[in-house]
Amino acid sequence: MSDDGDDPGRAGTGEPAPAEVGAKWARDRRNRVFLRRALAGVLVVAVVVVLGFSVRTSRLTDESGAFGPDLAPVMDRIAAENAEVEKNHPGAYVTVVAMFPMTGSLTDIGLNRESIRHGLEGIHLAQVWRNRQPSSPPYVRLLVGSDGPDDWEPTVEAIKARTADEHIVAVTGLGASTGTTRRTVESLSGSGYAMVSAVITSDELTGVRGLARVAALNSEQARAGVVHARKVNPGLKAVVIKDLNPADSYVKTLARFYTGSLADRERVMELSFDSSTRFSGTVLDVIAERVCNSGANTVLYAGRSEQLPALMQALSQRDRCVRPGMTVITGDDASEMNRKADLNMWGDTRIRLFYTALAHPAGLTLPGGEVLTAIRARFAGDDPDAFPRVFPHESLGDGMAIVHHDAMFVALETVKAFAREPDVPSPQDMANMLTSGTVAVEGASGPIRIVEGGARQTKEIPILQLNPDGTSAYSGRITMTDGGPGRS
Structure with missing residues (x-):
């Protein structure tokens, strides 16, 4: 498998090439989206006129200052990438939601602000590299929400309310193995959502419907x-x-x-x-x-x-x-x-x-290591979109950018498995695929195979x-x- 999973074509099989399928998918999606937006626009105008306010919630956002000045630089990059996707590919994108515990004490949430920042950087890196691939749609937008102890529930409700309009297909991030994370995961699972976690390691969350994990238990x-x-x-x-x-x-x-x-x-x-x-x-x-x-x-x-x-x-x-x-x-x-x-x-x-x-940059450079050269380039290369160029003052030492990149990468490769379908996959379609035992990608932390039930099979710890x-x-x-x- 190549680093991004692109299929060079199926010559001689009689099946259309992915690019052809992707173009048809994009056209069909664009027509359906335009129609839905027109109808939705009428409804929104009516609601605003009657109630006097916009119904759009800020629980899911890419706004620069939404979660504090320390996250503003990476949020600015996410917003800019989202704007490019919406401008250039209006009918051919999906949205992934990144949830992190933005509120609560360290004892309650288990992640410090630096880990959250590095996690968002890794997720954004995967988004950018997917959007730069010369392959078929979908392109990727990223929205961010908080699943802290005081706000996880309204954020989950916002995801459910905005899934259709925002083309939400999966949730990543999700935080550490705390009680709040468990409640978040159980609520999303109960509604059939696909989730890919980077740092949930508790064995008590094994086999949760729709949850795939890239971390060692x-x-x-x-x-x-x-x-x-x-x-x-x-x-x-x-x-x-x-x-x-x-x-x-x-x-x-x-x-x-x-x-x-x-x-x-x-x-x-x-x-x-x-x-x-x-x-x-x-x-x-x-x-x-x-x-x-x-x-x-x-x-x-x-x-x-x-x-x-x-x-x-x-x-x-x-x-x-x-x-x-x-x-x-x-x-x-x-x-x-x-x-x-x-x-x-x-x-x-x-x-x-x-x-x-969970991961370490040494794994990217070890002689005889299992990380593909093309994936290594995302973290150690000279490409303008490589981590050292995009985030020149940040460190990979805590492994957070690496594992969150891999969780997002798993979600995006799973989306791409549905490229031949006439419509974008639902979160339920994604959840079924993620835990079917068929997902395998080459990650920055090594080969990732998600076995039936959602755990990662082989780990280099x-x-x-x-x-x-x-x-x-x-x-x-x-x-x-x-x-x-x-x-x-």
């Missing part, structure tokens, strides 16, 4: 983390520290699989705290004392990054952990800490922190070492096949 990350722990400390003695926050599916499933991945002789004890309480940092300080007196050489941390610096600081203040060295291993949420900090997050470099990442100043170093990768660890 927590069960896989836990097994990969334990494999790396044994490599770092061959005589592994581990303490599992778990967050009991009842609203967070990520921490719950990560803890369960860390414990289940350890042999009895490797398991020292389990300790817990609740991040939803006021003084969880104090509890973590006491936990660090227990860990350092336990004879363990490894901590498997099943919690969010927001509380992790408190644990790292507490460990580095205790001589019984510092002198022999202590290894802390955690899941992909630690990518939230992967950015240069003005002050060190913990004190002693003999306390080492590794995490299982990068292992990163995070330094106290927020910089990171690539420490290798572990291949997960059929749910278990393969080569490393």
Whole structure:
């Protein structure tokens, strides 16, 4: 398969080439759209006259300042690309909605603003590259909405209300594995919507109707983390520290699989705290004392990054952990800490922190790597639309742009599978295709095959070492096949 899935034609088969089919599809779509717009315009004018206001909601938008000045540059680019699509291809586009938790505390949403910004940049990158392909329609518009704790429900209702007029075919983004994300996904699933998530890793959301995921599950990350722990400390003695926050599916499933991945002789004890309480940092300080007196050489941390610096600081203040060295291993949420900090997050470099990442730019340049040259060019090339040229001051180090690009790419390749149909696919058509076990694309994080039910079959899980100043170093990768660890 080529990097964008373009079919060069079916010569000798008697079937029309995709470009011919695409042209007919575009003409037919344009005629139908013009008619619907004319009728819809009459209705809207009537409503405005009677009620005195426009019915268009701003829940889904590409407006520059809709979600704060930090996102304005990428929102401006999205708006400009949308305007080009509407101007040049008025009857031949579809719309994908990107949902991110724009409101709520970090504990509630599990994503910081930098991760959200990088995620939007990756999604926009996939949009641009699809629209530049010399192939058949549809072209792609992108709208952005918030699925924070206070606004997910009206945003979902806006998606449902505007699906026909906006030609909405799928939702991507969707945030981390929190309670709010679960409610968002369940509401969309209940109405048959297609969703492609970049960072939902909880095993509790496996098999949700219409949901495809490009990220490694927590069960896989836990097994990969334990494999790396044994490599770092061959005589592994581990303490599992778990967050009991009842609203967070990520921490719950990560803890369960860390414990289940350890042999009895490797398991020292389990300790817990609740991040939803006021003084969880104090509890973590006491936990660090227990860990350092336990004879363990490894901590498997099943919690969010927001509380992790408190644990790292507490460990580095205790001589019984510092002198022999202590290894802390955690899941992909630690990518939230992967950015240069003005002050060190913990004190002693003999306390080492590794995490299982969802993606890393090293995977784009590894000798013998599985990323196609054409896909690599989107992130490391000199093309005017390549990531370094479009976002010259941004980093790929946290992997967010890469995995969100891949989630959007999966959605767009699925749309293209319907190019021979006389009409644009509905979200329900897309949901059926996404979870049928037939979707396979070449992503920036490697080959992506979405198996029946929506999970990604084979994952290359990068292992990163995070330094106290927020910089990171690539420490290798572990291949997960059929749910278990393969080569490393």
